[in-house]
Amino acid sequence: MASRRISSLVPRSLPLLSRGGKQSxxxxxxxxxxxxxxxxxxxxxxxxxxQYDKLLINGRFVDAASGKTFPTLDPRTGEVIAHVAEGxxxxxxxxxxxxxxxxxxxxxPKMTAYERQKIMLRFADLVEKHNDEIAALETWDSGKPxxxxxxxxxPMFVRxxxxxxxxxxxxxxxTIPGDGPHHVQTLHEPIGVVGQIIPWNFPLVMYAWKVGxxxxxxxxxxxxxxxxxPLSALLVSKLFHEAGLPDGVLNIVPGFxxxxxxxxxxxxxxxxxxxxxxxxxxxxxxxxxxxSNLKPVTLELGGKSPFIVCEDADVDKAVELAHFALFFNxxxxxxxxxxxxxxxxxxxxxxxxxxxxxxKRIVGDPFKSGIEQGPQIDTEQFEKILKYIRSGQESGxxxxxxxxxxxxxxxxxxxxxxxxxxDDMLIAKDEIFGPVQTVLKFNELDDVIRRANNxxxxxxxxxxxxxxxxxxxxxxxxxxxxxWINCFDTFDATIPFGGYKMSGIGRxxxxxxxxxxxxxxxxxxxLKNPAWL
Ligand code: NAI
Ligand code: MG
Numbered sequence: 001m002a003s004r005r006i007s008s009l010v011p012r013s014l015p016l017l018s019r020g021g022k023q024s025x026x027x028x029x030x031x032x033x034x035x036x037x038x039x040x041x042x043x044x045x046x047x048x049x050x051q052y053d054k055l056l057i058n059g060r061f062v063d064a065a066s067g068k069t070f071p072t073l074d075p076r077t078g079e080v081i082a083h084v085a086e087g088x089x090x091x092x093x094x095x096x097x098x099x100x101x102x103x104x105x106x107x108x109p110k111m112t113a114y115e116r117q118k119i120m121l122r123f124a125d126l127v128e129k130h131n132d133e134i135a136a137l138e139t140w141d142s143g144k145p146x147x148x149x150x151x152x153x154x155p156m157f158v159r160x161x162x163x164x165x166x167x168x169x170x171x172x173x174x175t176i177p178g179d180g181p182h183h184v185q186t187l188h189e190p191i192g193v194v195g196q197i198i199p200w201n202f203p204l205v206m207y208a209w210k211v212g213x214x215x216x217x218x219x220x221x222x223x224x225x226x227x228x229x230p231l232s233a234l235l236v237s238k239l240f241h242e243a244g245l246p247d248g249v250l251n252i253v254p255g256f257x258x259x260x261x262x263x264x265x266x267x268x269x270x271x272x273x274x275x276x277x278x279x280x281x282x283x284x285x286x287x288x289x290x291x292s293n294l295k296p297v298t299l300e301l302g303g304k305s306p307f308i309v310c311e312d313a314d315v316d317k318a319v320e321l322a323h324f325a326l327f328f329n330x331x332x333x334x335x336x337x338x339x340x341x342x343x344x345x346x347x348x349x350x351x352x353x354x355x356x357x358x359x360k361r362i363v364g365d366p367f368k369s370g371i372e373q374g375p376q377i378d379t380e381q382f383e384k385i386l387k388y389i390r391s392g393q394e395s396g397x398x399x400x401x402x403x404x405x406x407x408x409x410x411x412x413x414x415x416x417x418x419x420x421x422x423d424d425m426l427i428a429k430d431e432i433f434g435p436v437q438t439v440l441k442f443n444e445l446d447d448v449i450r451r452a453n454n455x456x457x458x459x460x461x462x463x464x465x466x467x468x469x470x471x472x473x474x475x476x477x478x479x480x481x482x483x484w485i486n487c488f489d490t491f492d493a494t495i496p497f498g499g500y501k502m503s504g505i506g507r508x509x510x511x512x513x514x515x516x517x518x519x520x521x522x523x524x525x526x527l528k529n530p531a532w533l
Contacts, residue, residue: 043076043410044367048136052234054085055254058098059247061234065090070256072230075143075375076365076410084230087255089263092222095251096269099193099220102248109190109218113169120165120215122243124158127236131155136367138204138232143374143411144329145366153205156491157236160208160509163493164216167514171217173521181533183525188518190218191296192271195264197257197285198233199277200226200377201332201433205491207233209508210274211250217517222251222270224261226277228377230254257281266292274516276300276334278431279456279502298506298516300334300498302431303459306452307337307488308474310445310465311345317486318464319353322437325462325488327361327415330376331385331435334503335460337488339428340439341448347441351419354439355400358415361435363406375411376434382411385434392418392427397438423451431457445470449477458500462488481507 053069054061062085069083087095102108108116127134135150144153173186194214198206203225214221225233237252253260265273265288272295275285279301289297307325309318325337342350366374376382382405389403402416413435421428421438428438442448452461460482463474475483481498484490491497491509498507506516527533 041365043074044365046136046140046367048133048140050082050137050231052231052238053082054234055087055091055095056234056237056250056252057091057095058102058251059241061238064088064255065094070227070254072141072228073378074140074410075377078379078410081140082231084254087224087253087260089259091253091255092224092260092263092267095222095253096193096195096264096267098248098251099222100269102246103190103193103220106220106248107246108215108220108249111218113171113218116215116218117165117168119240119244120161120168120212123240123245124161124165126239126243127154127161128158130235130239134204134232134235137235138229139366139374141229141231142200142203143366143377145371145374147369147371148329149204153202156493157204157208160205160212160493164212164513167213167511168216168218171514171518177533178524181527181530183527183530185523187521187523188217189521191517191519192219193269194219194221194517195267195270195273195295196221196223197261197264197273197275197277198223198225200228201329201334203229203232204236206276207236209497209513210276213508213513214274214517215249217514219272219517220249222253222264224264225252225254227254227256261285262288265289268293270295272296272298272517274298274506274508278302282504296516298498298508299504300506300508301457301459301502301504303334303336303457303499303503304339304429304431304455305335305337305457305460305462305480306339306341306448306455306478307462308442308448308452308464309340309342309346309350310463310467310470311343312466312470313343313346313464314466315346315349315353319350319357321462321464321486321488322350323354323357323361326437327358327373327435328489330373330413332377332381332433333489334431335482335489335497336433337460337462338432338436338438339452339455340437341442341452342439344441344443347439351400351417351439354437355417358401358417358437361415363412363415373412373415373435376413377411379411381433382413385413385432385436388427388430388432388434389416389436392421392425392436392438395422395425395427397421397425397427400439402435423454429455445473449474453477453479456502459498459503460484 402414406412
């Protein structure tokens with residue numbers, strides 16, 4: 001998501017080959033999108049094989065207690081890639097027992113911070129070495145463009161682990177002056193056994209955001225991966241053990257939400273839960289914690305982020321960035337800029353260019369070079385997106401381009417742009433999580449602030465303006481966890497990320513991310529005849 005790399009993935013030199021809404025074939029399975037549908041050619045054979053398809057508990061790959069497996073599918077075709085061991089309550093019990101032992105007795109929290117750091121750094125090196133293999137597996141399981149995995153997401157993963165490895169020996173408390181003859185200090189202790197639940201849209205990046213800070217602080221972990229994308233976490237966790245991670249410190253349990261995920265959230269011996277996913281499921285996670293042992297919960301949930309293009313914006317740049325803000329990762333981003341507010345003075349120009357840009361988007365087999373958009377993750381998301389597109393049409397928004405599936409196989413959706421969108425339409429309120437851009441018009445700054453904030457969500461916002469005062473006014477007025485000014489989706493390891501309102505609780509990444517995984521203990525010692533206070 002570093003903008004330098006992103007721009008190299010966005011070829012702009014190719015001429016637009018289609019006019020009048022035709023899909024044009026550029027050869028080698030690459031299409032410039034159009035409103036016509038056509039079957040995509042045979043999917044490319046992924047250059048990787050599946051080696052790990054079981055649960056990883058106490059350092060060993062094991063079958064599920066029930067013996068059950070579930071299929072993980074290739075989003076390009078809907079065909080089965082592998083049958084993966086399906087974790088459930090009993091497997092969660094086993095994983096929690098292993099993590100408990102590794103925390104209470106095991107070497108991890110007792111190891112020096114420097115030793116933990118070296119293991120995390122060796123792991124980062126190993127992931128870097130296996131970059132292309134991991135990227136191929138991730139593309140196969142998730143449908144993300146291979147170049148996005150190989151050039152952006154895995155380097156981000158590596159950076160995250162190096163960043164948090166650097167923190168291991170810099171986590172410490174304070175010595176505090178008390179009111180009386182007391183020596184007051186705070187200890188920043190690991191919180192204990194941590195349960196983490198991640199979604200399918202960024203399987204590896206979410207792994208890094210969760211596991212990196214938890215382990216840096218000396219905790220032990222049970223990670224439940226998303227049922228759509230269980231494979232990459234198993235492969236990288238194997239590498240983590242090769243790097244010297246002791247058994248039981250990190251346990252990976254693939255499985256479904258209500259079963260494996262629910263068991264983790266209600267477990268009495270889990271000390272903390274971190275979750276990323278839908279707002280709806282986030283509420284269940286919080287409730288399960290409240291009904292069991294009140295373990296603290298951090299939540300990174302949905303969004304409907306405004307992308308505000310002011311009258312003085314550089315329109316060409318704003319078009320490109322608004323396109324990226326929405327369509328990146330097939331539109332499957334919690335922080336997608338999914339409400340594009342454009343000032344009336346530049347609205348017509350913006351819309352024409354935004355539509356042209358969507359028409360130029362290169363959709364196809366994610367293993368092909370130069371592909372910008374692959375298939376959506378699964379049939380459920382695919383159907384949901386098409387339903388929202390129909391809802392947009394029925395509610396009177398103007399479908400500028402797109403609106404259909406591409407081909408007859410897999411979950412490819414045409415890059416879609418709606419104009420004349422009104423705030424009360426479902427497509428302007430709900431998280432669509434797909435390649436559907438909704439363009440809304442505004443005239444006054446106060447008006448756009450009110451409308452941008454009129455959402456149950458508060459995850460992020462984009463602001464496009466050349467005016468410093470406008471940027472400052474908006475960045476303070478918007479009730480969101482991140483404001484990107486003249487940029488979007490800048491996700492350095494150092495920058496905290498999280499939501500206001502129903503977009504979540506807590507912050508991940510950066511120094512703030514450590515807070516989720518530490519307890520603060522005050523130790524107060526009475527002093528006899530102190531030389532000073
Ligand atoms: P989800 O929130 O249900 O799934 C995310 C994770 O939570 C998965 O690992 C799942 O197995 C787990 N989970 C589901 N039910 C659970 C339960 N009862 N207890 C514990 N864990 C549970 O999201 P889903 O169904 O994959 O997607 C639905 C919508 O959620 C999407 O269309 C999108 O709008 C939103 N979403 C947002 C994400 C984000 O990054 N904030 C990521 C994924 C989905
Ligand atoms: Mg899959």
